[in-house]
Amino acid sequence: MVPFLRKVAIVSAGMTKFGKHDGKSLLDLMSEAALEALSVYDSLDIDMLVGATMAPELYENSVGPINKLAGVLGLEGKTVLRVENTSGSGGAGIFVGYLAVASGYADKVLVVGGEKMTSKSTEENAYIISGLLHDCERSLGVTLPSYAALLANWYFRKYNPPKDSLAHVAIKNHYHGSLNPKAHIQKRITLEEYFQSKIVAEPLRVMDYTPISDGAASVLLMALDEAYSYTDKPVVISAVVGKTDSFVVHERDELDRMNGVALSVEKALSQAGLRREDIDLIELHDMATILEIVELENMGFFKRGEGWRGAMEKITWLDGELPVNTSGGLKSKGHPIGATGVAQAYEVFLQMRREAGERQAKKNVSRALSMSMGGFGQNAYTIIYEAGW
Amino acid sequence: MVRVQVCRRCGRINLPFKYRCKCGSREFDYIEMNIEGTLVATTKIFITPKGYPSPLLVGLVDAGNLKLLVRLEEEAPVGNVIEVVQADGGVLVGRPKKLVTDGS
Numbered sequence: 001m002v003p004f005l006r007k008v009a010i011v012s013a014g015m016t017k018f019g020k021h022d023g024k025s026l027l028d029l030m031s032e033a034a035l036e037a038l039s040v041y042d043s044l045d046i047d048m049l050v051g052a053t054m055a056p057e058l059y060e061n062s063v064g065p066i067n068k069l070a071g072v073l074g075l076e077g078k079t080v081l082r083v084e085n086t087s088g089s090g091g092a093g094i095f096v097g098y099l100a101v102a103s104g105y106a107d108k109v110l111v112v113g114g115e116k117m118t119s120k121s122t123e124e125n126a127y128i129i130s131g132l133l134h135d136c137e138r139s140l141g142v143t144l145p146s147y148a149a150l151l152a153n154w155y156f157r158k159y160n161p162p163k164d165s166l167a168h169v170a171i172k173n174h175y176h177g178s179l180n181p182k183a184h185i186q187k188r189i190t191l192e193e194y195f196q197s198k199i200v201a202e203p204l205r206v207m208d209y210t211p212i213s214d215g216a217a218s219v220l221l222m223a224l225d226e227a228y229s230y231t232d233k234p235v236v237i238s239a240v241v242g243k244t245d246s247f248v249v250h251e252r253d254e255l256d257r258m259n260g261v262a263l264s265v266e267k268a269l270s271q272a273g274l275r276r277e278d279i280d281l282i283e284l285h286d287m288a289t290i291l292e293i294v295e296l297e298n299m300g301f302f303k304r305g306e307g308w309r310g311a312m313e314k315i316t317w318l319d320g321e322l323p324v325n326t327s328g329g330l331k332s333k334g335h336p337i338g339a340t341g342v343a344q345a346y347e348v349f350l351q352m353r354r355e356a357g358e359r360q361a362k363k364n365v366s367r368a369l370s371m372s373m374g375g376f377g378q379n380a381y382t383i384i385y386e387a388g389w
Numbered sequence: 390m391v392r393v394q395v396c397r398r399c400g401r402i403n404l405p406f407k408y409r410c411k412c413g414s415r416e417f418d419y420i421e422m423n424i425e426g427t428l429v430a431t432t433k434i435f436i437t438p439k440g441y442p443s444p445l446l447v448g449l450v451d452a453g454n455l456k457l458l459v460r461l462e463e464e465a466p467v468g469n470v471i472e473v474v475q476a477d478g479g480v481l482v483g484r485p486k487k488l489v490t491d492g493s
């Protein structure tokens with residue numbers, strides 16, 4: 001906790017089902033998630049709305065999406081803005097909402113993240129998402145999925161983990177997702193199905209990657225003192241820290257070094273006054289299976305070259321010592337870009353309050369961490385949560 | 390040959406170019422350099438963006454004081470020496486030099 005800041009807590013949260021929502025616009029989806037968080041308290045008067053979304057300009061030819069959202073939510077005379085950090089927009093949105101409450105600017109802030117992606121084809125999505133890379137990378141024909149493949153190629157040569165270590169990340173996250181009624185793909189997969197899936201970029205397969213999804217998520221933030229008037233179980237946000245890495249990936253010291261991720265986790269833990277051993281549960285950015293492994297290493301929860309042990313040795317399963325992506329992660333829950341970082345907070349909120357239903361972590365979750373990153377770790381936001389009861 | 394940017398203060402080689410170096414300097418020299426390095430990671434992309442051939446070979450080349458992501462002209466194993474050249478539009482292309490066998 002930074003001394004001059006007020007304590008901030010999540011009081012309620014909302015999320016649409018992730019998946020293909022034909023006939024629903026980004027505005028519809030973000031409104032649905034917003035109303036779920038707001039409906040807990042009738043006619044609640046919020047001070048501020050923060051909306052996180054990456055590219056409605058390209059997906060829906062829509063600009064000013066959060067002003068539109070404020071309009072349909074009847075928010076007039078409020079502070080309203082949009083926050084964008086590509087695939088980490090949600091984490092950045094929570095950062096802004098957190099600072100607004102912590103600084104005393106606002107008492108009640110609603111943060112909503114969302115993306116409407118499935119109205120475009122896979123090819124069009126690849127084109128839109130490749131727009132977040134530097135031109136020198138994009139002109140080669142490289143996409144984010146191919147960076148993950150390069151990293152996997154490098155990781156396997158350097159550390160020689162078991163051949164099926166990526167498959168186990170996919171199997172775990174699909175198992176978790178199969179228990180999450182809001183996940184895009186609520187289906188378990190087998191080792192055979194994993195190895196039968198098509199190669200996207202060697203050595204990664206379709207089953208290594210997140211699907212393309214529509215969806216939105218929300219959290220309602222309040223000053224902690226006030227939060228107790230609305231819930232006896234507020235989830236306190238102890239720190240939110242954003243840190244960048246080199247923008248161009250080939251400038252990094254080594255392919256598996258994600259300095260933005262490492263720094264944001266390190267500083268967030270130190271602001272919260274916590275150690276890694278204190279963290280009971282993690283939601284992270286598994287756009288591809290290899291990223292779950294490498295992020296866990298860069299966060300310092302596993303030694304370099306050993307992150308694969310998490311899924312294979314059942315440490316990161318929901319009944320393990322350190323559950324990771326109990327929501328199903330991006331892999332199975334889906335990744336409507338702007339929604340993802342906020343959906344991570346939604347999952348933590350449910351897990352801490354033991355409201356996660358069939359996918360409830362076995363252990364008690366009193367402190368958790370989520371990491372929402374843009375692109376290939378170019379801009380990472382880490383959030384630390386603690387039970388406020 | 391590849392045109393690179395060299396920072397006058399810290400000597401860092403930048404490609405792509407920057408307006409401000411990591412060290413804070415804004416003064417650079419621009420030179421043509423022969424770049425040869427080792428292929429440290431590679432992938433064959435089957436699902437490529439619109440307008441690109443499939444499969445597409447790319448690799449990360451480590452030239453010591455500079456690392457570059459390149460499009461590979463032909464398949465080469467990790468460890469192979471790669472010469473980097475600049476094609477039309479500045480696209481970096483990697484030409485595998487004498488082929489060495491993987492792991493030798």
Ligand SMILES: [Zn+2]
Pocket residue numbers: 396397398399400401410411412413414
């Ligand atoms: Zn410099």
